[in-house]
Amino acid sequence: MYNKKNKNLTPYAFIAPHLILFIIFFAIPAVFGIFISFTNWNIMSSPKWVGFQNYYEILLNKDSTFYMQFHNGLKNTVMFVIFTVPVSIITALSVALALNAKPKGNKFFQSLFYLPSLLSISSVILTWHFLFNRNLGPINNIFNLKINWYGQQPFTWIAIVIITVWWGIGGNMVIYQAALASIPKELYEAADLDGAGAIIKFFKITLPSMKNQLTYTVIMTTIAQFNIYGQPLMFSKGGPKGSTYVLLMYIRQLAFGSGESIAGLASAMAVMLGLCIISVSSLQFFLLRNND
Amino acid sequence: MNNIKQQKVSEVQKKQNKINTNNKKMFTATSTSKIVSFSFLFLLSVVWIIPVIWTMLTSFKLESEVQTVGFKILPVQWVIVNYVDVLTNTASGSIVRWFLNSLFISTVHTILVLIITSMSAYAYSRLKFKGKDFLFWLLMSAMMFPSVINLIPLYKIVSSFGWINNALAVIVPGLSGVFNIYLIKQFMMGIPKEYDESARVDGATEWVIYTKIILPLIRPILTVVALFSFTASWNDFLWPSIVFNDVDKMPITPALQLLQGAYDIQIAHLMAAAIISIIPTFLLYLFAQKYFLEGLSLSSGVKG
Numbered sequence: 001m002y003n004k005k006n007k008n009l010t011p012y013a014f015i016a017p018h019l020i021l022f023i024i025f026f027a028i029p030a031v032f033g034i035f036i037s038f039t040n041w042n043i044m045s046s047p048k049w050v051g052f053q054n055y056y057e058i059l060l061n062k063d064s065t066f067y068m069q070f071h072n073g074l075k076n077t078v079m080f081v082i083f084t085v086p087v088s089i090i091t092a093l094s095v096a097l098a099l100n101a102k103p104k105g106n107k108f109f110q111s112l113f114y115l116p117s118l119l120s121i122s123s124v125i126l127t128w129h130f131l132f133n134r135n136l137g138p139i140n141n142i143f144n145l146k147i148n149w150y151g152q153q154p155f156t157w158i159a160i161v162i163i164t165v166w167w168g169i170g171g172n173m174v175i176y177q178a179a180l181a182s183i184p185k186e187l188y189e190a191a192d193l194d195g196a197g198a199i200i201k202f203f204k205i206t207l208p209s210m211k212n213q214l215t216y217t218v219i220m221t222t223i224a225q226f227n228i229y230g231q232p233l234m235f236s237k238g239g240p241k242g243s244t245y246v247l248l249m250y251i252r253q254l255a256f257g258s259g260e261s262i263a264g265l266a267s268a269m270a271v272m273l274g275l276c277i278i279s280v281s282s283l284q285f286f287l288l289r290n291n292d
Numbered sequence: 293m294n295n296i297k298q299q300k301v302s303e304v305q306k307k308q309n310k311i312n313t314n315n316k317k318m319f320t321a322t323s324t325s326k327i328v329s330f331s332f333l334f335l336l337s338v339v340w341i342i343p344v345i346w347t348m349l350t351s352f353k354l355e356s357e358v359q360t361v362g363f364k365i366l367p368v369q370w371v372i373v374n375y376v377d378v379l380t381n382t383a384s385g386s387i388v389r390w391f392l393n394s395l396f397i398s399t400v401h402t403i404l405v406l407i408i409t410s411m412s413a414y415a416y417s418r419l420k421f422k423g424k425d426f427l428f429w430l431l432m433s434a435m436m437f438p439s440v441i442n443l444i445p446l447y448k449i450v451s452s453f454g455w456i457n458n459a460l461a462v463i464v465p466g467l468s469g470v471f472n473i474y475l476i477k478q479f480m481m482g483i484p485k486e487y488d489e490s491a492r493v494d495g496a497t498e499w500v501i502y503t504k505i506i507l508p509l510i511r512p513i514l515t516v517v518a519l520f521s522f523t524a525s526w527n528d529f530l531w532p533s534i535v536f537n538d539v540d541k542m543p544i545t546p547a548l549q550l551l552q553g554a555y556d557i558q559i560a561h562l563m564a565a566a567i568i569s570i571i572p573t574f575l576l577y578l579f580a581q582k583y584f585l586e587g588l589s590l591s592s593g594v595k596g
Contacts, residue, residue: 010498014415015427017408018473025468026434029442029449036445043448095336101322103330111581112340118573118584120527122548123566127347129552130559136358138346166340171588178589227440230529234549248440248530255444256534263444274438281436 037267042260054268066262069254070269073247074276076232080246081225081280083161088221089214092169096176097206110177117170121230128163129235151240160231160244168224172217179213180206215288219281226277247273351375351563358560374564384554387565390544393459395572397543398525401463405521406514408467413476414502418488431470443534450535461535462528462543472517475590479513480506516587519580523573544569 037054039047058070095113099106116124131137132149140147149159187205196204207214229248232238238245247269255266346365350358351374353367378387415421416428446465455461487509488501496504507514526545533546542550548569555561577584 008421011415011419011421011424014411014419014498014502018412018467019427021408021464021468022431022434022470024449025446025465026442029445030434030437032445032448033441033443043444095333098329098332101325101329103326103333105330105333109333109337110585111577112337114581114585115344115577116340118523118527118577119570120545120548120573121529122545122552123569126548126552126562126566127343130350130563131343131346133559136559138342166343174585174588223438234552251440251443252530252534256447267441267444270440270443274441277438277440278436 033267034271036264037271039264041264041267043255043263044261047264050264054265055272057265058268058272066254066265069245069250070247070272072242072245073250073269074272076244077226077228077247077273078276079157080160080164080228080232080244081222083157084164084225085218085222087161088165088169088225089172089218091165092172092217093176095169096173096180099173099177100180110173113173114170116167119167121167122234124163124167125231125234128159128166132159132235150236153240153243156236156240156244160235163231163235164225164228168221172221175213175217176210179210183209211288215285218288219284222284223277223281226273226280347563347566350560351567353560355558355560359557374560375568378561378564378568385539385542385547385550387544387547387551387568389540390542390547391568393541394526394543394545397459397462398522398572400459401466401525402518402521404463404467405469405472406518409469409472409517410476410507410510410514411502413473413480414498414506416473417477417480418485418501418506419498432474435470443531447534455535457536457538457541459541462525462532465531466521466525466528472521475517476510476513478590479510483509512583513587513590515580515583516590519576519583520587523576526573 036047038049038051040050040053041047057064058066061067095109099110103109129150131139134140134146134148134150137149139145139149147155149155183206187209188201191201191205227248228246229252232244232246233249236244238249251266251269251273254269255261255263349365349367352370352372354369354371354373357368381387382389416424450456450461450465453460455464483506488505491501491505526543528543529545532543533549536542536546539547539550548565551562551565555565
């Protein structure tokens with residue numbers, strides 16, 4: 001009797017530690033995060049229901065500073081996503097294709113391109129902040145430029161995109177390499193017999209065979225880039241003129257900055273950002289999956 | 293008779309010739325693509341390696357040398373004064389302290405991740421219980437939830453536990469992640485059920501099967517999970533910068549931002565600090581590169 005009961009409970013004992021942590025540190029914050037976006041919460045006192053007021057404030061009330069902050073932050077975030085995702089994906093794919101030809105030094109190149117993904121964003125920005133320094137940095141000096149990379153658009157965006165691509169192609173590159181290695185050689189041999197050229201083979205064989213991995217990486221990269229924070233914070237401090245001030249910086253500042261916390265309103269911004277992430281990644285999933 | 297033989301021979305020869313020319317064609321094709329690929333990779337790798345090398349070389353230069361316009365690539369005078377300064381300066385917080393904080397946080401976090409996720413994965417892949425499929429589905433769908441929404445409430449929960457400026461604030465919440473459970477469960481599916489079933493027949497408890505049979509068999513995936521958990525924890529930036537405001541308690545990744553303010557334009561010092569901060573993840577990569585690269589293919593669901 002005891003034994004049987006014991007046996008029935010054993011599985012729950014195995015999942016309990018994670019499940020409890022999951023409820024406390026994931027499920028509750030997720031539900032609460034949506035709830036407080038409808039309140040005037042300031043983190044300290046108990047939240048009071050205000051309906052859609054926070055959403056009205058950030059989405060429609062043109063006289064509000066929060067309206068300006070939300071629109072500027074979201075615009076900058078979306079711009080960053082649009083600039084970075086295609087460049088990241090194409091660079092990672094090109095590198096993987098080149099590595100797949102197994103040239104000399106193959107392994108060395110792979111290690112090198114993967115290396116930056118193991119570095120923290122703060123160490124990466126410390127380094128690149130110096131490289132892009134106007135007077136002392138090697139980039140301006142090597143190319144004999146006088147560009148103010150931190151304070152003049154479009155150069156600040158260009159710098160941030162370069163840094164992000166440099167930092168982040170490693171993971172996708174390895175995934176593409178594995179995908180390329182698993183494409184059956186017979187497919188290419190058959191295409192050779194039909195006299196297909198390299199470009200046709202790439203679009204008719206290579207890309208379709210990597211569809212799952214491409215879908216996965218495009219979605220994951222997009223989600224990651226929507227959460228951009230460290231690069232503009234440490235590289236350009238949101239400047240010049242707020243043009244790289246991204247949504248997460250506003251959310252952080254409003255909820256945890258100096259002065260009274262406006263956590264309710266910041267949560268409304270977070271929910272809107274979350275909705276953008278879900279809609280864009282669902283759309284990508286739908287488009288990439290259904291274009292047979 | 294002879295004729296037929298000769299015909300056959302010549303046919304074989306023809307075939308041989310055809311194969312030869314095909315091979316030749318293929319050989320030149322692959323060697324061109326190898327050359328093109330190599331050139332492309334070589335050019336791009338220059339862009340990739342320059343920041344790393346420049347940072348290292350700059351960290352060994354005198355500050356006065358860096359500040360002079362019209363620089364040289366190699367230090368005129370190799371010095372370690374930047375490292376000495378950065379390591380001994382405690383006015384804006386001690387980098388040694390931050391480094392040790394990070395080492396503690398990332399190590400404890402990694403060990404707990406291994407224990408908790410492998411136990412959970414064991415139950416979801418091997419044991420029968422009510423609500424199993426639903427629970428697992430629920431966990432998997434949670435991965436789609438945008439975690440930016442959790443940020444503010446999570447702060448409240450952590451602070452109500454009294455964990456502000458406490459290592460627990462960065463060790464514990466991350467243990468709720470579900471991706472590693474999925475990863476380990478997938479790996480466990482590849483282990484024949486006969487191993488544990490025969491032990492079960494012999495009367496072994498689930499705990500014994502888990503610790504004595506399963507854990508040793510899943511060591512490769514645990515290594516992957518450990519490496520990624522450690523580096524992710526070491527490199528975490530936004531969350532620790534929110535839950536730590538006491539400079540002494542901070543991990544090194546968010547603390548570098550403080551240094552950026554403290555050293556301002558003392559570039560060689562900042563480069564030395566950046567180098568110090570990446571030593572552990574760099575060493576891990578050096579020794580366990582294979583696992584990092586294999587783990588990525590596993591996690592994207594690529595299977596051969």
